[in-house]
Amino acid sequence: MSITVERLGSSFVAEVHGVDIENLSDADWTVLHRAYLENKILVIPDQDLSVHAFAALGARFGEVVRHPVAKFAHPDEPDVMMLSNDTSYGKPVGVKDAGSFWHSDRSYMQRTSNETMLYSVEIPDEGGDTYFADLEAAYEDLPDATKRRIGGLRYISHYRWTKDRDDPESRWSFMTPEERANTPPTDRPVVRIHPETGRKALFVFPGITTGVKGIVGMEEAESDALLEDLYGHLTQDKFQYRFKWGGPGTVLIWDNRCVMHKATTKQLSADKIRTLYRISTLGGVP
Numbered sequence: 001m002s003i004t005v006e007r008l009g010s011s012f013v014a015e016v017h018g019v020d021i022e023n024l025s026d027a028d029w030t031v032l033h034r035a036y037l038e039n040k041i042l043v044i045p046d047q048d049l050s051v052h053a054f055a056a057l058g059a060r061f062g063e064v065v066r067h068p069v070a071k072f073a074h075p076d077e078p079d080v081m082m083l084s085n086d087t088s089y090g091k092p093v094g095v096k097d098a099g100s101f102w103h104s105d106r107s108y109m110q111r112t113s114n115e116t117m118l119y120s121v122e123i124p125d126e127g128g129d130t131y132f133a134d135l136e137a138a139y140e141d142l143p144d145a146t147k148r149r150i151g152g153l154r155y156i157s158h159y160r161w162t163k164d165r166d167d168p169e170s171r172w173s174f175m176t177p178e179e180r181a182n183t184p185p186t187d188r189p190v191v192r193i194h195p196e197t198g199r200k201a202l203f204v205f206p207g208i209t210t211g212v213k214g215i216v217g218m219e220e221a222e223s224d225a226l227l228e229d230l231y232g233h234l235t236q237d238k239f240q241y242r243f244k245w246g247g248p249g250t251v252l253i254w255d256n257r258c259v260m261h262k263a264t265t266k267q268l269s270a271d272k273i274r275t276l277y278r279i280s281t282l283g284g285v286p
């Protein structure tokens with residue numbers, strides 16, 4: 001079996017075939033890892049993986065970081081989180097919605113997430129797509145004057161913080177003191193330099209979980225206006241890729257340092273069952 005990597009059109013997604021994930025040779029790992037850094041997102045279809053094999057793939061990339069809610073861990077593999085809207089056993093099988101808004105995993109934590117990978121177990125005939133946007137393409141597309149303006153800026157991110165305290169998505173007012181203690185405010189660069197490729201990406205996210213409070217050292221009105229401009233820019237169709245799962249047995253790996261993503265589980269009706277395994281690896285401090 002020889003490994004092939006094919007970029008999907010002019011996107012930032014590549015499809016990989018001919019890789020034996022359960023017996024990953026060092027040579028194939030090198031090809032896979034390089035393809036991941038070059039393309040940002042990898043799709044590996046037609047897999048039949050045990051939960052342990054999937055966890056081992058995650059560990060190959062880096063230190064696996066567990067989800068804080070232990071009850072959604074896979075019963076045989078605590079490093080793997082269940083993502084599911086299935087309640088047919090009388091209680092939820094997993095986290096129902098991991099983020100139907102633009103975000104990068106753990107962007108609000110001191111140490112962010114590098115890779116997140118999903119493995120499809122059950123996929124409905126329609127719906128449940130995952131959207132991605134290329135944060136490096138979005139940076140490159142900015143006018144030079146904007147690049148100069150935002151170059152050294154940092155912003156404060158505070159998990160689930162929002163000006164609109166009545167927003168039910170915020171959950172700010174429902175967080176326990178312990179949850180708040182686990183997610184103190186962090187400061188982030190507006191432009192992140194990828195530690196492995198050296199490329200620059202916009203690193204601000206409109207999604208509510210990321211709780212972007214404002215640009216450090218800037219008047220509130222100016223900061224709000226700049227952030228709105230950047231969000232408008234980032235969310236243009238031209239930077240996006242819509243991933244359709246198709247069916248079970250697909251591994252999807254993305255790089256949180258240079259892409260943002262959005263689930264569509266909020267729009268999924270209760271009769272459309274969608275179950276995936278999820279792993280995320282610990283990143284650095286941007």
Ligand SMILES: O=C(O)CCC(=O)C(=O)O
Binds near residue numbers: 131
């Ligand atoms: O369910 C999805 O399509 C993506 C969920 C997500 O945001 C995540 O797993 O980090």
Ligand SMILES: [Fe+2]
Binds near residue numbers: 099103104105261
């Ligand atoms: Fe996510």
